[in-house]
Amino acid sequence: MKKILVPVDFSKHSEYALEVAAQIAKDKHMEICVLHMIGLSESVLSKNEAEEYKEAQYYMKLANKRFKPFLDKDYLKGLKLSQLIQNYKIFSEINAIVKELNIDLVVMGSHGLSRARDAFEGSNTEKVVRTCEAPVLVIKQRRQDLKLNTLVFAWNFKDEIAKTYKKVKQFAHFFNAEVHPVFINTPSIKFLSSTSIEEKLKYYSEQYDIHEEIVVYSDITIEEGILNYAKKIEADAVAIPTHGRKGIAHFLKGSIGEAMANHAKIPVITFKIDV
Incomplete structure (x- = not known):
């Protein structure tokens, strides 16, 4: 196993997943790919090509801006880390990324069903795991010293x-x-x-x-x-x-x-x- 994918929405729960991924990566000498899915609305996707491009650029810049403080963590220092921003329409697209990047493990945070409107929580967690061919480790709470014994x-x-x-x-x-x-x-x-x-x-x-x-x-x-x-x-x-x-x-x-x-x-x- 060499690569870990961490889907993030910049919430505290996706940070819990990132911290766990960092623990695993350090212990097992793996690299981490952090993925943010923009999820442009259908109204955006129905615009003409020039408008779509302009809108996409705006959200890409916004995501890149949020990545900088989100990834500025002591526990990430010394790790091989890459970041990826994609637009999604269906959750099975995550599996396409898993196959393309040869991901061995997906680590993701989940809040549960109380706030299902967000991208990677509630029933959407189940949508990800049901389509992903790599093992998916779902983290619900902060775990500063996760053991998998x-x-x-x-x-x-x-x-x-x-x-x-x-x-x-x-x-x-x-x-x-x-x-x-x-x-x-x-x-x-x-x-x-x-x-x-x-x-x-x-x-x-x-x-x-x-x-x-x-x-x-x-x-x-x-x-x-x-x-x-x-x-x-x-x-x-x-x-x-x-x-x-x-x-x-x-x-x-x-x-x-x-x-x-x-x-x-x-x-x-x-x-x-x-x-």
Whole structure:
């Protein structure tokens, strides 16, 4: 892993993400690309070419002006840092940047659902993670000394999860972290008997050579179960698989996936499932 992308809107939450990215970059000798999406309105884009260019130049200058104090931080000193300003129409364009720049990790801040009008928060966080092919680390609070020593991985007993788990293991190996796969058994979704779970564990061991213990944790909801188990083992982050355009909600049923990304105080890392 060599490059980190940090989308920013110059808010305190995007600064939290930038500070975490700096910690990772220093520890792992990575470089950081800071991305600001202008997001020109449709009224601007409907103007003639000369007017569009003039308007775009204005917003570019404004963004560059805001970049200078935003990036003037002691924790960024000594790091290889670049900045990028783009206009966006749809959030999947971030993935185009990820592929173009060979980004290995996206770190972004999120406020939650209370102020969804801003560019990189609330449900828009879920829009980014559902389209991004690189892992996305979502930061909700300032973390001056982030550790990624212990990760909880949300397991769902489907064949597609095995490949994703191996991606998570590679990610964990890079950070010298331990991964704890956990299946949340709930009465409200599809409750599995002990016999059924034992058969599935045997299947994954034989079919995919996965021999790590998959903990079965019972709770009222999947979201509560993941967070409660993470708290129990004092995990540093939760790793969640995502089905891409179908979103993490498809993996965890209903709106639970989006709630995990938007409401969990613990850092959440999303990994796109290969299908």
